[in-house]
Amino acid sequence: MNRREFGGLAVAGAALWAGRGMAGDWSALVARAKGQEVFFHAWGGDPKINDFIAWVGQQAMDQYGVKLTHVKLAATSDAVARVQAEQAAGKTTGGAVDLIWINGENFAAMKKAAMLFGPFAESLPNWALVDVAGKPATVNDFTEATLGLESPWAMAQLVFEHDSAKLPAPPRSIVALADWAKANPGRFTYPQPPDYLGLTFLKQALYALLPDPTVLQAPAAEGYDAAVTPLWPYLDALHPNLWRQAKAFPANEPALGQLLADGEVMISFAFNPGRASAEIAAGNLANTVRTFVLDGGTIGNASYVAIPFDASAPEGAQVLANLLLDPEVQARAQDADVLGFQTVLNMAALTDADRARFDAIKRGPATLSPSDLGPTLLEPHASWMTRIGDDWVKRYGVAP
Amino acid sequence: MRLGAAPLTLRVVLVLPVLAGLGLTLKQGAGSLAALLAWPGLLRACLLSLGPGLVATLISTLLVGLILGGRPRALAPLQRLLAPLLALPHAAAALGLAFLISPSGWIVRALSPWATGWHDPPDLLTLNDPWGLALTLGLVLKETPFLLLMALAALSRPMAQRQMVAATLGYGRVTSFALVVWPGVYPQLRLPVLAVLAYAMTNVDMALILGPSLPHPLSVQISLWMTDPSLTQQSLAASASLLQLALVGLALIMWRGAELAGSALLSTLSHTGIRATGLDRALQPVASLAALILMLLPVLGLASLAVWSVAGLWQFPDALPASLTLTVWSRAAPDLWAASALSLGLAVTVTAVALTLTIAALYAETPRHPPKALQTLIFIPLIVPQIAILPGIAQALITLPLPPLAAVALGHLIFVLPYVVLGLAGPFRAWNLRMAEVAATLGAGPWRILLTLRLPMLAPALAATAALGIAVSIGQYLPTLLLGGGRITTLTTEAVALASGANRRILGAYGLTQAFWPALAFLFAQRARR
Secondary structure (H helix, E strand, C coil): CHHHHHHHHHHHHHHHHHHHCCHHHHHHHHHHHCCCEEEEEEECCCHHHHHHHHHHHHHHHHHHCCEEEEEEECCHHHHHHHHHHHHHCCCCCCECCCEEEECHHHHHHHHHCCCECCCCHHHCHHHHHECCCCCHHHCEECCEECCCCEEEEEEEECEEEEECCCCCCCCCCHHHHHHHHHHCCCCECCCCCCCHHHHHHHHHHHHHHCCCHHHHHCCCCCCHHHHHCCHHHHHHHHHHHCHHHHCCCCCCHHHHHHHHHCCCCCEEEECCCCHHHHHHHCCCCCCCEEEECCCCCEEEEEEEEECECCECCHHHHHHHHHHHCCHHHHHHHHCCCCCCCECCECHHHCCHHHHHHHHCCCCCCCCCCCCCCCCEECCCCHHHHHHHHHHHHHHHCCCC | CCHHHHHHHHHHHHHHHHHHHHHHHHHHHHHHHHHHHHCCCHHHHHHHHHHHHHHHHHHHHHHHHHHHHHCCCCHHHHHHHHHHHHHCCHHHHHHHHHHHHCCCCHHHHHHCCCCCCCCCCCCCCCCCCCCCHHHHHHHHHHHHHHHHHHHHHHCCHHHHHHHHHHHHCCCCHHHHHHHHHHHHHHHHHHHHHHHHHHHHHHCCHHHHHHCCCCCCCHHHHHHHHHCCCCCCCHHHHHHHHHHHHHHHHHHHHHHHHHHHHHHHHHHHHHHHCCCCCHHHHHHHHHHHHHHHHHHHHHHHHHHHHHHHHCECCCCCCCCCCCCECCHHHHHHHHHHHHHHHHHHHHHHHHHHHHHHHHHHHHHCCCCCCCHHHHHHHHHHHHHCCHHHHHHHHHHHHHCCCCCHHHHHHHHHHHHHHHHHHHHHHHHHHHCCHHHHHHHHHCCCCHHHHHHHHHHHHCHHHHHHHHHHHHHHHHHCCHHHHHHCCCCCCCHHHHHHHHHCCCCHHHHHHHHHHHHHHHHHHHHHHHHHHC
């Protein structure tokens, strides 16, 4: 009962309520969250991540009496579609989804359709620890302002992976990569757009090929066709030298990673600087695999959690969003043996004890140090991703 | 209970949700037809639905004929293997096959580098080829055992006698099978064959793993549009679902044409009086080879999943992993148990309801309810693509105060019922009604006749059908996900979510567990048969 009343109240006056964000409010919220079951809809394709979420659930139960149930999705849009169906059916409370792991297009779609609860992120007690100034991607999701409607929990950056035993000196720019592929045909590929990692590769190529990449920060407007012109000849020249002569593509990041593990490709890439180390630790990759970034930097972004407008347990969901920002949880996620995800926290804002947790983390043999990771390029506006994806499919996706 | 209401209940369960879902799809999709026709990949996507669907069904049907006609020595082990082969979930079967035939797969690893000279995998297009050959192979491997099981159930003693008569007239074994047995078996095999045709054209998981992607077959493209993050493609997906439905209709008509041509051919052949005894010797090795491949590839695929589930580092070209570990199993064990318990509970409940409804409906059949109507109706959930109707059903169910587990059970029932009717209708109708007359003259009432005479006599068919129902329920992905709002975690929802991560180790563990329970059900059913 209490929960439902609150849900209605939250939808009606969320902005007012969240703006105050006082300590007293938080302890009252924690008290209401106790005993709730939070259905956390998150991609379930990686056992390492599933184990981590299970561990977070154990912490939530021990510290707050909140039960976390991980709903393992094949695609985040499955959860978005569920909330959309509930919205279409006129539901305002008692929804099936309490918390979603989200970013980019999915967030933009939910924000636009008013399917989100909040703003809540900036009133979480641990929000003060987030490195908003140093990591602008914590409040800018693919240039979409988050407005407190989602709370960040991990930083990601594009890194390339290679087996140093077979390829000691990999190419370090988009153009050099094409030259290398020409000399070593069949040993490089990228996930098939509109997969997000495949699109990230295209966006990374745009950063290198566009005379003025700053246009990527504005919505793709009339100048779009002229702006992306250099991309197509680059791909036309690259494709004959790709794995399977570009007659087939891997589906996504894990499929590309599997090709590296099987020795089918010699260079792959991932949106997680710690992926290679974590895979080595799990015994899935040779311990000679190393990572590298391109000269001039690679694209980076953040992963978030958001709460649907009709969540059944919005209090429990906020407790979890706050717990995900806890320094102990963040340090565990950064451990190469666990996930190798980069933290969203500001080291300067932490206590000495918490900072020591991060200093003690094993980085893993394949993970670059923060200084070696180089500059992070901001995600282009989401409209670029959509249009490049559409154009790629028209040019390459409908005939081998 | 009035048994007269049973056929009606059955029809309502089968047809109402389908109509509701289809109605919503029509409403959503009508506006996007122009956008669909403008999609440049449409023609190829349609051909990739029709081609592998028709070819795989044709090959599977011919293989069933070849194996039953040629009666190779391998038939006995194949028959014993049918249960586990049927129980193997499509996604797991596809992944096993993909690992076998890929250029870095088990077959190449076993031959490298000593025989091939390859130290790195060759850049060969053996998987996801643009013609859908790998997909066709996967479909043939998965569907032939199902058809073979159905055909073996249809083969009866009179058929064998017919073949003996033909043999005494000097006909070869293959010729006599083709001319006198097949024409009797095929009509009973027809519905399963058409179901296979529709499935082969509309399945998503096998096509995603084995099929081409430039473009994808239409069914895969529909599910991609359905789950597009921008949420703007649903109406495109809906109109593509309607097109998929029309394509299945077209394929059914084409199949009917092939049936007529085939029967004309057989009848012409029989008028020539050709004995063709030489065919036996020629076809025997072909039948043996076919049976061998049908057994070997899925078994090797399953074995590769088993090895992956305990593999440490396993690099090309090592034929076996460098080290073995039980980490995957021990970490997954609690989840595997929980998901197994829920999957099994759901499957047994749904199958029990489906069996009860089907028996009641079949029992109540009278000339006023010609069986033909039922046959056509049960077919609807089998040929309408799931993705086309489930979002509509989900939207309708959200408004009802139904707990997620009940909604999922209802969804499973829609797709389990057709298979239960398919498995039971033949044997139930073939039961000699004069037995009932004899029992009635001895004073037994209709309930007693049904429960103590007719059903016990049909025990083997009941057991086999129950096992089939359990296997179908355990394999359901979309109904579980969409109707349960993601809150119902079964082995299959876990396995498909994991399949998106391409992690062969954990998938191996889930694939094996997913195959284990239905295989157990089939083994029990085979025991009941003896």
